[in-house]
Amino acid sequence: MTAAGEIILSICIPTYNRRERVAALVRDLLTVPGGFEICVHVDGSTDGTVEELATIASPRLVVSSSPNGGRANALLEACRQARGRFIMIFDDDDTISHDGLLIALGDCARPLPDGAVGYVYHLIGEQGERIGDPFPMMPRSNFLALRADHGVRGDKKEIVLADALKAALYDGQRRFRRVPTSLIWSRLAIRYDVICRDIVLGRKVYLTDGMTNNISRLKARDAYPMALLYATHVRAFVHGRYRSLRFLAKAVAGVAVYGGRAAIGALRCLAPGSMNG
Structure with missing residues (x-):
């Protein structure tokens, strides 16, 4: 109550x-x-x-x-x-x-069960179709195990404890126009579980000028937050929060690719003539 x-x-x-x-x-x-x-x-x-x-x-x-x-x-x-x-x-x-x-x-x-941080729900698309994959039969998992071990893809709707979410926010994001929201969920996955609710909460709309339809360009532009995301995936595996070696391999590759892009971008900023006026 x-x-x-x-x-x-x-x-x-x-x-x-x-x-x-x-x-x-x-x-x-x-x-x-x-x-x-x-x-x-x-x-x-x-x-x-x-x-x-x-x-x-x-x-x-x-x-x-x-x-x-x-x-x-x-x-x-x-x-x-x-x-x-x-x-x-x-x-x-x-x-x-x-x-x-x-x-x-x-x-x-x-009340939430001990060790749980919140809930995750389904969304439907513009034509009324359910987006992404169903949740596993188990009512409880974590945000990364859902993807890595149970193959749950597609946009979902998350509701989590405010204090935990605020602690997971990346304050350095002020330097970047885009930081993947999944970085928040991945950080929470290292410490907490989530309750899977087989209920549709709302409708997801994909506008042509929205971030989803321009995601590849946005990822390339803000490479460092993407490197952080994949590094968090590696940490979660070390902490035993998922088991998929394939997901781990993708995370390691992501750290290398986006970490390299971020390093190149930083070097360009430091190069002579990069600062004008």
Whole structure:
């Protein structure tokens, strides 16, 4: 049970120049009763997003903003605003059903088993199809074992304890426009399990100007966070958090490839003539 007025879930949304989408999402979610808040960080939008959100009068809406610095910084700031016991990271072009949100709030109101950090749910695509693979029969695993040992691929929706998530955030991400969100889940996987819920929480939308459709270019541009991600995968194997040697080999190769790219990029920045003016 939770006390009346207690915030148990913070829905954290980084956004950039999607005024209509994010405002419609916020208005829709706020029609659902319950102990949650919405924390939106506006990443230097020039389309009036801050002004539009200011027209929504609700104590459950927290809006912050900064000059444009990329999704990594926007996500960090949105999560820092969170007051709930749990955090759900949410993209501004996705949706969550009212029933799904109520289910999530019910899960957040219950005690977690020892060693568990939160829950993971399914999403559907734009045509109503379930995205990615089913969860294993076991109700409990960790974020990396789900992928490495059980072959669970595709976008899912995670809700985890706020304190643990904030500790897993990469503060150095301010240097980079993109840091993979999976770095958070991978860091949590080293210490914690997660409860698999065979329930669809919402809908994933892939816009042509979104990060998913431009992922290869973004990975190459911000190579160091990718090297960190794969290094975390190696650490997780050493800690016995998954068993797949194939997944480990991919992680080692990823450290080499992206670590090399990051090193080359750093050397270019230090080269004479790289700093002009």
